[in-house]
Each structure stands twice: as C-alpha cells, then as structure tokens.
Amino acid sequence: MKKFLSCTIILILLFCIKVSGQDYTFSNHNIVPFSLNPALAGNANAIRIATNYRQQWMNLGNRYHTARVSYDQNFYKQMCSLGFSYTYDNMSNGIFQTNELALVYAHNIRLADGYFIRLGIQGSLFLNYFGYANLIFEDQYDPASGSINPTTLENFENDNRIIGDFSAGIAFVMENKLTIGFSANHLSEPDNGFIDKNRNKIYRKYVAHINYVYDFKHQSGLYNKRDLSSTYLFINANYQHQFNFNAAYLGTGVAFKPLILGVAFKSNFIDSNIASAMVGVHYKGLQLFYICDFNVSTEGNGTWAHELSLIYVIKPKRKDLCPVVYW
Numbered sequence: 001m002k003k004f005l006s007c008t009i010i011l012i013l014l015f016c017i018k019v020s021g022q023d024y025t026f027s028n029h030n031i032v033p034f035s036l037n038p039a040l041a042g043n044a045n046a047i048r049i050a051t052n053y054r055q056q057w058m059n060l061g062n063r064y065h066t067a068r069v070s071y072d073q074n075f076y077k078q079m080c081s082l083g084f085s086y087t088y089d090n091m092s093n094g095i096f097q098t099n100e101l102a103l104v105y106a107h108n109i110r111l112a113d114g115y116f117i118r119l120g121i122q123g124s125l126f127l128n129y130f131g132y133a134n135l136i137f138e139d140q141y142d143p144a145s146g147s148i149n150p151t152t153l154e155n156f157e158n159d160n161r162i163i164g165d166f167s168a169g170i171a172f173v174m175e176n177k178l179t180i181g182f183s184a185n186h187l188s189e190p191d192n193g194f195i196d197k198n199r200n201k202i203y204r205k206y207v208a209h210i211n212y213v214y215d216f217k218h219q220s221g222l223y224n225k226r227d228l229s230s231t232y233l234f235i236n237a238n239y240q241h242q243f244n245f246n247a248a249y250l251g252t253g254v255a256f257k258p259l260i261l262g263v264a265f266k267s268n269f270i271d272s273n274i275a276s277a278m279v280g281v282h283y284k285g286l287q288l289f290y291i292c293d294f295n296v297s298t299e300g301n302g303t304w305a306h307e308l309s310l311i312y313v314i315k316p317k318r319k320d321l322c323p324v325v326y327w
Helices: 002-018
Strands: 047-056 064-075 080-091 096-112 115-130 160-174 178-185 205-215 231-242 245-256 259-267 273-283 286-295 305-314
Antiparallel strands (some): 047 064, 096 115, 178 205
16 A cells, blocks of 8 residues: 555656646745745844744645745845845655755835835745655556565656746835735746756746735824834735646734734635634744644645744834734
C-alpha cells in the first residue's frame, strides 16, 4: 500500500510542478510584511522584524510547511524603505523544497497632507530542490514478487534550480484609513522545470488589494488624528490571478488593546473554500498572532491549516504616517 501511496504522491507532485503551481501562500498576508506588494515595505514606519509559519495538509500524512522571516525599515525622512525576506517552502515531506531570498525597495511620495503614493520593486533569488531519489517510480516495482528495484529509468535533467525574478507594485494610502494597491509578480516569468526546464515557467501573478480602517477614537475626537489608536475596525480584501488560478479573499475584524480578533473567507471559485479565524495580542512593540483555516468545501481533503506569526516593531520617534492593518 505504501508503494502505491508513494506513486500517487509522485503524480500529484509532478502535476503541480508541471503546471507551474501557484506560489506559496498565507491566510493572512497583512501580517506577512510586503508579501502581497513590495510597495508596502516600510509601511510600519519603524524597524519591523517578523517571522511567519504555516502548516497544512496534516490529515494527509504529507505535511506542507512554509516559513518566512523578514526585516524592513524606512529612512531619509520616511520616504525610502528597504526590506529583506527569506522564505522556505517544504512540500511532500521535503521532496520538493523552495528557498526564496528577496530584497525590496519602496519609495513613499506625499501627495498632500495625509495622502501618499507608494512604489516598490523586488528582486528575488529562488533556490529549488527536487528530491526524486527518495521517490519510488513505476518501473521500480516488481508486481510478481512485490519487491522494489533500487534503480529506475526515469531521468531528470537536474535536482536543483537557481532562478532570478522581479516584482513591482504600487499603493495609494489615505493616512490611518485606506490603502489600495496593485502588484505584478514574476515579471520575468522564469523557467522552473526539473524534467524539462524550458517548458515549465513561473507565470506572472497579479494582485489587487484594499484595506479600510475605521478608528473609533479618531471619529469621536478622542485621539490624535496622526496616529492609529488601539481601538479600530478593519475590512480587507484581495484578488489574485496567476495563469489559470484565481483566488479572492475577504476579511474583517476589530482591535481593542491588547487583543485583535478577525474572521475571513477565501475561495478559488472552483473547489476550495476556506474560512479563517484569527486571534492576536500585542504588548508594546511585540505582536503575536494565531490563525486557523477551516475547509468549508463540500469535499474535505485535509486542507486545514495553522499559522503563527511573531512581529517585533521598534517604534520611531516620529508619529506613523501610514496605517498598518493586521488582517
């Protein structure tokens, strides 16, 4: 039975690779700094260090792990921002691994008091590994004896790939109220095949996103309008398109110090509908979030997921210029 399971995993894995499967994803990109749009690097107007971890497919015995660490800050009167991130994506218990190193630059343009345009560009280096030596192929199985031959006729050009890539984005910001952005990822559409590296490119991904914040204390006149208070309502949405893959996300929640609570829904319009619940706490510059995904599709397939995020923000002496929304 394990032999057939291994073959099934191979077929699924190769299919995902062959059709240029979608990028790694998180349920809550708003607490994964500049993961949707490089223009959002530095939008905390502080030194920000973040770690994010996601685990899914636990029920399939074939867990899928994604981990990301990032650092970003702004400088020169908060007009310029730099960011760096490292992402590790582990599929099929290490059979397919992706490592991404990304460097981001963002520029903040003041249009008027409280209104800004942010521009961002990102350069990425991917180091991908395919551990086909750990797999069992059809020609290795002897149906007569049930034994496994140690060799296979399957041939792969290589088991490692190094790929360069670029992304860019733009965002319009109304201070402490609204952020609307658009990004284009994988602009170079690099090749990423292990069987035939010239036939498996990473398709461009387009992302549109919007975040709205309603600050209760600002509206009541009880708080300095240049800062985001600790009590507010937020509504966020994004839409992603990559080749034949589409996904829409809608989330909402409320923050009341020290808690941040939220719910969200995500769908690919075909066979995947995910509901998410988030709980977060923050104390001074330290923020901790937990998210649980629930598969609400008609067919359950072990797609429940858990996410943990830890963010540390070193506050600047100046007041924030842009809102940071955490859902």
